[in-house]
Amino acid sequence: MSAQQTMKVFVTRRIPQEGMKILQKAAGMCNLSVWDSDEPVPRAELLNGVAGAHGLLCLLSDKIDTEVLDAAGPNLKVISTLSVGFDHLAIDEIKKRGIRVGYTPDVLTDATAELTVALLLATARRLPEGVEEVKNGGWSTWKPLWLCGYGLSGSTVGVIGLGRIGLAIARRLKPFGVKRLLYTGRQPKPQAQEVEGEYVPLDTLLSESDFVVVSCSLTPETQSLCDQTFFSKMKKTAIFINSSRGAVVNQEDLFKALGSGQIAAAGLDVTTPEPLPTDHPLLTLNNCVVLPHIGSATYTTRGVMAELSANNLLAGLRDSEMPSELKL
Numbered sequence: 255m256s257a258q259q260t261m262k263v264f265v266t267r268r269i270p271q272e273g274m275k276i277l278q279k280a281a282g283m284c285n286l287s288v289w290d291s292d293e294p295v296p297r298a299e300l301l302n303g304v305a306g307a308h309g310l311l312c313l314l315s316d317k318i319d320t321e322v323l324d325a326a327g328p329n330l331k332v333i334s335t336l337s338v339g340f341d342h343l344a345i346d347e348i349k350k351r352g353i354r355v356g357y358t359p360d361v362l363t364d365a366t367a368e369l370t371v372a373l374l375l376a377t378a379r380r381l382p383e384g385v386e387e388v389k390n391g392g393w394s395t396w397k398p399l400w401l402c403g404y405g406l407s408g409s410t411v412g413v414i415g416l417g418r419i420g421l422a423i424a425r426r427l428k429p430f431g432v433k434r435l436l437y438t439g440r441q442p443k444p445q446a447q448e449v450e451g452e453y454v455p456l457d458t459l460l461s462e463s464d465f466v467v468v469s470c471s472l473t474p475e476t477q478s479l480c481d482q483t484f485f486s487k488m489k490k491t492a493i494f495i496n497s498s499r500g501a502v503v504n505q506e507d508l509f510k511a512l513g514s515g516q517i518a519a520a521g522l523d524v525t526t527p528e529p530l531p532t533d534h535p536l537l538t539l540n541n542c543v544v545l546p547h548i549g550s551a552t553y554t555t556r557g558v559m560a561e562l563s564a565n566n567l568l569a570g571l572r573d574s575e576m577p578s579e580l581k582l
């Protein structure tokens with residue numbers, strides 16, 4: 255038996271069959287152990303399952319910190335996450351230990367951008383409220399100002415983080431007649447030309463945008479970026495959309511901004527925590543639309559993500575080039 259045949263792999267969830275098939279085909283080179291459930295692996299099972307593993311395939315709901323890395327021990331050579339976001343991974347510690355990381359950029363960009371546009375329109379045009387009124391008898395007649403919202407035509411949109419997804423959102427929004435597309439980030443992006451994007455300071459973006467869309471990664475710099483000061487700089491008629499990570503937002507401050515009329519409405523695909531408790535104050539507001547983190551949730555996209563994460567994992571185990579390796 256070669257050294258490769260003894261390699262242990264732990265998969266923290268039942269993943270789409272496109273990925274499982276690839277892993278099962280490699281059964282000869284690795285001993286596969288799967289937390290065979292649609293629910294997250296309990297922490298104790300994660301620590302137990304990862305012990306001695308050479309490869310770990312995880313999800314964004316698994317916190318891969320020093321405790322997990324210690325539990326895995328020195329065999330661990332590759333972590334493959336079924337996500338493009340990697341804020342759940344203790345990157346510095348992973349790097350220090352020489353562990354390679356695979357992730358799933360690009361393949362989910364279109365699906366996530368599409369969902370973000372859907373969320374923006376649903377929030378700005380008050381679709382959930384309208385649907386509810388039809389069901390509960392609130393629809394009495396056509397009224398001139400009833401359920402009015404805000405349109406994209408002639409508007410200014412500000413994108414925070416014009417990365418892969420941010421740019422894909424901008425591309426989709428422009429044909430709605432958006433007049434100005436502002437963006438902010440760590441540096442200007444040449445690809446912004448395609449959407450006639452104007453690189454501006456954050457304060458300018460906030461004070462001039464009718465729609466503020468957050469699509470940056472969660473980092474120590476972006477954690478709680480959207481706080482009271484942030485919301486206070488937005489227009490009272492502006493719509494706030496977040497499809498990045500919940501922790502980019504201070505939710506108490508958002509609740510106050512929405513409740514006091516500081517901003518018009520918010521649409522969130524991501525929250526802290528996830529799931530958001532059903533008694534959370536944000537869920538009492540008509541002007542807040544909350545989705546359960548479904549940005550990349552199309553059958554095709556999730557299948558391709560599973561395929562890519564399986565191939566990343568196997569490439570890492572084989573010491574070969576990964577289809578998508580995170581540069582640490």
Ligand code: NDP
Nearest residue numbers: 339415416417418419439440441470471475497498549550
């Ligand atoms: P990218 O790395 O392509 O884009 C991230 C962007 O964040 C970059 O443009 C980067 O700017 C920007 N950024 C980083 N730091 C800051 C900062 N301090 N201020 C402003 N912008 C900043 O990643 P993707 O577009 O592929 O994904 C973005 C994020 O979307 C993921 O990290 C994930 O959290 C989230 N996501 C959510 C999904 C969902 O289901 N809701 C689905 C998929 C992803 P710069 O280039 O200048 O550094």
Ligand code: DGY
Nearest residue numbers: 336337338339362550
């Ligand atoms: C990611 O990939 O980071 C998303 O949040 C889920 O697709």
